[in-house]
Amino acid sequence: MARLTGKFALITGGSSGIGLETARQFMAEGAIVAITGRDEAALARAKEALGADLITLISDAGNIAGQAELAQAIKRLWGRLDILFINAGDVTHLPLADWNEATYQQAINTNFSGPFFLIQKLLPLFTRPSSIILCGSTSVHIGLPQSSVYAASKAALLSLARTLSGELIGQGIRVNGLSPGPTDTPAMKKLGLPAEEEAALRKTIVELVPAGELGSPADIAHAAVYLASDESRFMVGTEMLVDGGVANL
Ligand SMILES: NC(=O)c1ccc[n+]([C@@H]2O[C@H](COP(=O)([O-])OP(=O)(O)OC[C@H]3O[C@@H](n4cnc5c(N)ncnc54)[C@H](OP(=O)(O)O)[C@@H]3O)[C@@H](O)[C@H]2O)c1
Numbered sequence: 001m002a003r004l005t006g007k008f009a010l011i012t013g014g015s016s017g018i019g020l021e022t023a024r025q026f027m028a029e030g031a032i033v034a035i036t037g038r039d040e041a042a043l044a045r046a047k048e049a050l051g052a053d054l055i056t057l058i059s060d061a062g063n064i065a066g067q068a069e070l071a072q073a074i075k076r077l078w079g080r081l082d083i084l085f086i087n088a089g090d091v092t093h094l095p096l097a098d099w100n101e102a103t104y105q106q107a108i109n110t111n112f113s114g115p116f117f118l119i120q121k122l123l124p125l126f127t128r129p130s131s132i133i134l135c136g137s138t139s140v141h142i143g144l145p146q147s148s149v150y151a152a153s154k155a156a157l158l159s160l161a162r163t164l165s166g167e168l169i170g171q172g173i174r175v176n177g178l179s180p181g182p183t184d185t186p187a188m189k190k191l192g193l194p195a196e197e198e199a200a201l202r203k204t205i206v207e208l209v210p211a212g213e214l215g216s217p218a219d220i221a222h223a224a225v226y227l228a229s230d231e232s233r234f235m236v237g238t239e240m241l242v243d244g245g246v247a248n249l
Contacts, residue, residue: 002030003229008078011035012061012118013088015042017185018135021217022085022224024050029225034077036061036070036088061088062110064117071121081125083228086115086157087135091187093146104149111153119164128172133227134161136179138243144208154179158239165237174236176227181243182206184214211244 009026013019014035026033027050034055037043043056055077059070074081090110092103119132126132136158139151158177165175182205188198206214223242226232241247 002028003225003231004083005030007031007082007228008080009033009083009085009228010074010081010122011085011087012059012115013037015039015046015056017187018180018183018217018220018224019085019087020046020049022087022221023054025218025221025225026083026228027051027053029229031083031228032078034074060110061086061114061118062090062106064109064113067114067118068121070118071125074122075125079125080127081122082127082130083133084119084122084126084131085133085135085224085228086118089135089137090153091150093150095146096148099149107149108153108156111150112156115157116160119160123168126168126171126173129230129233130173131228131232132164132173132175133224134158134175134177136177136239138179138181138241138246140179141241141247161239162237169236174233176232176235176237177239178220178223178227179239179241179243179247180215180220181241181246182209182214183217183220185217209244209246210249213244215242215244 004026009031011019011023014023015037023033023035034057036057036059038060047054047056057073060066090107092107134157137154139147140155161175161177220242223240
């Protein structure tokens with residue numbers, strides 16, 4: 001039997017990269033899946049790629065007030081939720097001197113505040129058992145230049161795996177982190193670098209990875225399927241690193 005048969009799953013930021021591949025794998029395992037994103041055209045392309053059963057919802061993870069609206073949409077659609085993958089992230093990397101209040105707040109809102117209030121608003125919908133997966137990053141564990149706000153916001157998000165598991169495990173809700181290492185997604189293209197600079201950055205990033213190559217979205221999605229499924233029922237309040245050895249070697 002498929003591993004997620006009959007489960008209802010919401011993935012934030014599912015029109016590209018890790019979120020899109022996770023939606024594909026969740027559906028292949030029998031889940032009913034909704035994804036969010038900010039761009040209607042990108043969501044339409046995702047639906048074309050994954051099929052008409054995929055539900056797409058416009059929602060900005062960094063808009064705190066908008067999280068109640070997203071939870072309402074899920075309530076209207078399904079009236080319940082078995083799996084939440086907090087995947088949408090602001091990946092801005094800047095030297096300390098270049099941050100301003102707007103870029104700082106946007107990153108914190110998208111990576112921490114929005115997800116926190118989304119979980120709060122979805123609370124009445126979670127089934128027993130259910131699984132919340134928080135997309136962190138291996139950057140939380142290393143001192144990568146320019147990652148100050150990104151790594152801090154992901155560290156805050158990952159801390160919710162412990163505290164919210166402590167608070168919610170009695171209701172059958174498990175919360176765990178899933179931290180990718182450098183992964184080959186369209187995220188790098190979105191930095192808008194000239195081709196030569198992008199190639200140089202890619203080379204620098206690959207050199208960071210003891211495994212010698214970037215991960216694929218499928219590598220991360222396999223772990224998300226495990227964390228979403230009841231196979232991981234004894235994993236509670238922890239973090240799964242899928243990072244080619246970056247944090248530990
Ligand atoms: N790629 C890596 O090397 C890597 C490493 C460690 C951790 N991660 C984490 O993995 C997650 C996914 O990254 P990715 O590499 O798959 O990126 P990606 O290919 O750029 O995909 C990001 C997805 O999230 C959506 N998104 C971005 N900001 C959003 C917002 N404010 N509200 C709603 N949706 C939003 C994007 O759609 P729209 O832009 O159209 O809204 C897109 O669907 C992120 O949390 C990132 O921090 C990635």
